[in-house]
Amino acid sequence: MNPPLVTIRDLHVELGGNHVLCGLSTVIPSKEIAAIVGLNGSGKTTLLRALLKEIPYTGEIRFHCGHDHTHTSPSHVGYVPQKLRLESNMPMTVRDLLGIAMQRRPLFLGFGAGVKMQMSAMLKLVGASSALLDRPVEKISGGELQRVLLALAMQPEPELLLLDEPAAGVDVTGQEQFYDLIHRLNREHGTTIVLVSHDINMVSKRAHRVMCMKDGKIHCQGTPRELTPEMLTQIFGAQHGMFAHDH
Ligand SMILES: Nc1ncnc2c1ncn2[C@@H]1O[C@H](COP(=O)(O)OP(=O)(O)O)[C@@H](O)[C@H]1O
Ligand SMILES: [Mg+2]
Structure with missing residues (x-):
């Protein structure tokens, strides 16, 4: 395991009177992929929001990267939320969306050549075609x-x-x-x-470590190989069945 980044x-996190995270302790190793799995309501999204400092918590979240973490959503932490709320009555192309994020200047001034190249x-970095730029955001597919x-x-x-569940709503090929x-x-x-994710099969092929959440705590964790069917049954119930050590 690499040295911890976090x-x-x-x-502990309390939201609307619910004790959502209940004494959770773990480390996030640097330069690795850590998957968090667990049933709906186990506190996965809340853990991410605490890492972003979006919600109040008690206990310690310590970053070892040397950046300033006293503010909300630090710029060296990227976040893809579980649900994107798009105003469907506001026609916006992919170019507009990327442009707003990239430069703080009114859209009607247009984008400079440097911005267009960027x-x-x-899009190339994430394997998407620049043809997407002219498409309305609400018309592109879930995978796009x-x-x-x-x-x-x-x-x-x-x-x-x-x-946060980045491949939900995408077909199996798209997920792969x-x-x-x-x-x-x-x-x-x-x-x-x-x-x-809640897809243990999918993440066990790609993640270096898997953390299983239950009732606001990390119930068990380890490399995908270290997680036994018994542990997973405790998290997901007897139905998970499909988990296989096939990698
Ligand atoms: N703002 C809130 N107020 C009250 N309860 C909340 C709030 N946000 C989340 N919860 C509750 O916290 C629990 C965990 O939610 P969440 O972190 O979204 O779980 P997960 O992402 O694992 O499905 C759920 O029971 C949810 O109803
Ligand atoms: Mg969630």
């Missing part, structure tokens, strides 16, 4: 939208990338390709990735 100790490069959101999260290039892409970003850029 150490989390005795993390947008194409951003995931790539655009990933391109946004990679700009500026993050040290830590948080992905998306996980391949994440794997490549980790390998080639050394990006530390925390990937929330």
Whole structure:
């Protein structure tokens, strides 16, 4: 295991009177892919939001990268949220979306040549065609939208990338390709990735470590090989059945 990028100790989060995270402790190793799996409601999204400092918590979240973490959403942490709320009555192309994120200037002034080249490069990084730029965001497929959101999260290039169920709503082939892409970003850029999923089969092929969450805590963790069917049954119930040590 690589040295930790983040150490989390005795993390508690209360939201709307619910004790959502209940004394969670773990480490996120640098330059690795850590998958967080668990049933709906186990606190996966809440853990990511605590890492982004979006919500109040008690306990310790310590980053070892030397950046300033006193503010919300530090710029070297990229985040792809579970759900994107798009205003469907506001026609916006992929170019507009990337442009707003890249430069703080009114859209009617247009984008300079440098910005256009950068947008194409951003899409290329995530294996998407620059033909997407002219398409309305609400008309592109789930898989294409995931790539655009990933391109946004990679700009500026993050040290830590948080992905919340990034392949939900994408077909199986699209999911495989998306996980391949994440794997490549980790390998080639050394990006530390925390990937929330409820698909243990999919993540066990790509993640270096798997953390299983239950009731606001890490119930068990280890390399995909170290997780026994018995442990997974405790997390997912007897139905998970499909998990195989096939890698
Ligand atoms: N703002 C909130 N107020 C009250 N309860 C919340 C809030 N956000 C999340 N929760 C509760 O916290 C639990 C964990 O939510 P979440 O972190 O989204 O789980 P997961 O991502 O694993 O599905 C759920 O029971 C959810 O209802
Ligand atoms: Mg969630």
